[in-house]
Amino acid sequence: xxxxxxxxxxxxxxxxxxxxxxxxxxxxxxxxxxxxxxxxxxxxxxxxxxxxxxxxxxxxxxxxxxxxxxxxxxxxxxxxxxxxxxxxxxxxxxxxxxxxxxxxxxxxxxxxxxxxxxxxxxxxxxxxxxxxxxxxxxxxxxxxxxxxxxxxxxxxxxxxxxxxxxxxxxxxxxxxxxxxxxxxxxxxxxxxxxxxxxxxxxxxxxxxxxxxxxxxxxxxxxxxxxxxxxxxxxxxxxxxxxxxxxxxxxxxxxxxxxxxxxxxxxxxxxxxxxxxxxxxxxxxxxxxxxxxxxxxxxxxxxxxxxxxxxxxxxxxxxxxxxxxxxxxxxxxxxxxxxxxxxxxxxxxxxxx
Numbered sequence: 001x002x003x004x005x006x007x008x009x010x011x012x013x014x015x016x017x018x019x020x021x022x023x024x025x026x027x028x029x030x031x032x033x034x035x036x037x038x039x040x041x042x043x044x045x046x047x048x049x050x051x052x053x054x055x056x057x058x059x060x061x062x063x064x065x066x067x068x069x070x071x072x073x074x075x076x077x078x079x080x081x082x083x084x085x086x087x088x089x090x091x092x093x094x095x096x097x098x099x100x101x102x103x104x105x106x107x108x109x110x111x112x113x114x115x116x117x118x119x120x121x122x123x124x125x126x127x128x129x130x131x132x133x134x135x136x137x138x139x140x141x142x143x144x145x146x147x148x149x150x151x152x153x154x155x156x157x158x159x160x161x162x163x164x165x166x167x168x169x170x171x172x173x174x175x176x177x178x179x180x181x182x183x184x185x186x187x188x189x190x191x192x193x194x195x196x197x198x199x200x201x202x203x204x205x206x207x208x209x210x211x212x213x214x215x216x217x218x219x220x221x222x223x224x225x226x227x228x229x230x231x232x233x234x235x236x237x238x239x240x241x242x243x244x245x246x247x248x249x250x251x252x253x254x255x256x257x258x259x260x261x262x263x264x265x266x267x268x269x270x271x272x273x274x275x276x277x278x279x280x281x282x283x284x285x286x287x288x289x290x291x292x293x294x295x296x297x298x299x300x301x302x303x304x305x306x307x308x309x310x311x312x313x314x315x316x317x318x319x320x321x322x323x324x325x326x327x328x329x330x331x332x333x334x335x336x337x338x339x340x341x342x343x344x345x346x347x348x349x350x351x352x
Contacts (some may be wrong), residue, residue, distance in 0.1 A: 008119070030122050034111055038260060043073045045259040048300075049307055056311040083248040088151050091245065095149035100246070100253035102142030107260045110135045114267045115189050117277045117291035128189040129181060132268060133174050136223065139257065140166040143232065146254070147242035158241030161318070162232040165222060168325040169229075172219035175333040179212040179340045180205065180272050189271055196275040208340040213273045215329055215336075220265035221306050222321070224258060228313035231321060266302035267295075274298050 009029060013022035047062070047070065054061025062069030087096055110132055112122040125131060140162055147159020181187060183205050184195045195201070202209045222229035233241035243254045270276055275298075277291030316324070 030112070034108060034122060038108060038111060038256075041263055042256040042259050043077060045263060045303065046073045046076070048303070049259070052304065052307045053311055056308075077252070080248055080252040085248045085250060086245075087247075088245050090151045092149040092151070095145045096245075097250070099142045099146030099149060100250045102145065103139050103257040104142075104253045106135050106138040106142070107257045107264065110264050111260065113189060114264065115193060115271060115276050116295055117289065118193075120292065121190070124188065124190045126186075126188045129177050129187045129192075129272075132264075133170070133177065136173075136261075136264075137166070137170060139261070142254075143242050146246065150242075150245040152245050154238040154240075155242050155244045158232050158234070158238050158244075161234075162225065162242060164318075165225070165229065165231060165321060168322060169219040169222040169329075172215050172325060172329045172333055173223055175330070175337060176212040176216040176219065177268075177272060179208060179333070179337050182337060182340050182344055183209065189276075192272060193276045193278065196278055200273065200275040200278075200280075202273040205340065206343060208336050208343060209273065211332065211336050212340070213269065215333055216269055216273075217265075217302070217305065219325075219329060220269070221309055222325075224261045224265060224306075226258070226262065226306060227310040228316050229321060230315060231318060234315065262303060262306055263299065266299045266306065269302050270295060270298040 009026045010022060013026055016022075017025070050069075050072070051061050053059075062072035065072040065075045087093075113125070113128050113132055115121040115124070143162040143166075144159045147155040147157075147162070150156075180192070180201055183201060184192050186192055186195070192201070196204070198204075202213055205212070225232040233243075235241075238244065243251055246254060277295040279290065279294050
């Protein structure tokens with residue numbers, strides 16, 4: 001079992017104050033830690049996106065604010081914080097203001113389950129994968145609310161596209177993870193990592209695991225509304241899509257959530273397929289904090305892959321988007337689960 005942050009904090013605080021007070025303070029401290037991670041990761045990923053885009057397009061990229069442009073995203077964040085919050089007069093004010101919080105809170109809750117190292121995980125529950133899939137579904141509610149409440153036809157079209165896209169590709173995300181659950185026999189992330197101490201699941205699971213990984217990355221990219229699956233925003237068609245009428249920090253919530261969701265998809269893939277914090281050389285046990293290096297290295301490599309998609313492939317049409325899911329990814333996923341179940345059954349038969 002993972003000795004996570006929650007348990008460690010609770011034990012330490014309980015020695016100094018009543019249990020109820022310790023529990024409340026524990027949740028506040030964990031929330032502040034993850035808000036810090038959320039903010040720093042978002043700023044870094046925005047800078048990484050700009051650098052990768054410049055590299056692919058043979059441009060220089062940000063290079064003026066700070067050393068090599070390292071402070072550019074901080075300058076942009078300060079600009080967003082200081083901007084006036086505007087909106088349309090006929091917008092549904094309550095839902096319009098509520099929508100960004102659905103998106104940002106769902107991302108924060110999902111981030112809390114990611115095991116960065118063996119000792120650095122906020123909550124380790126026995127239905128971890130199921131919880132992640134459920135939480136990721138909440139974010140689309142914010143997009144639908146924001147698009148509808150803005151009283152803007154472009155925002156509404158973007159929101160409707162988001163509903164169709166998310167409902168479609170959630171199936172492939174869930175089924176690709178279910179394929180690996182069949183192999184590990186557990187929904188708990190810490191147990192999934194424990195299984196991989198003898199080898200990453202993408203190796204243990206043979207060809208079905210490789211297929212599941214490929215489908216997960218494709219569907220995960222679509223879930224985050226990134227190119228070539230960015231029908232939800234589609235700047236050349238819809239202005240900015242569902243968040244056209246948002247400005248200042250409310251826009252920043254949507255913008256930041258997109259990058260954090262990309263990090264979460266990559267982190268889940270790292271945990272389920274590539275052993276999370278486990279070193280490929282078997283030295284993580286003697287150097288526990290080296291685990292976060294391996295985790296971030298694998299995760300950022302997958303983030304780079306998703307950015308590579310964006311700056312390589314053109315945007316799909318709506319019919320191509322749905323055809324890819326319903327005619328190709330979904331049937332392949334269903335067959336792949338059956339193959340994985342057969343592989344597991346064969347292994348059990350050999351052991352018996």
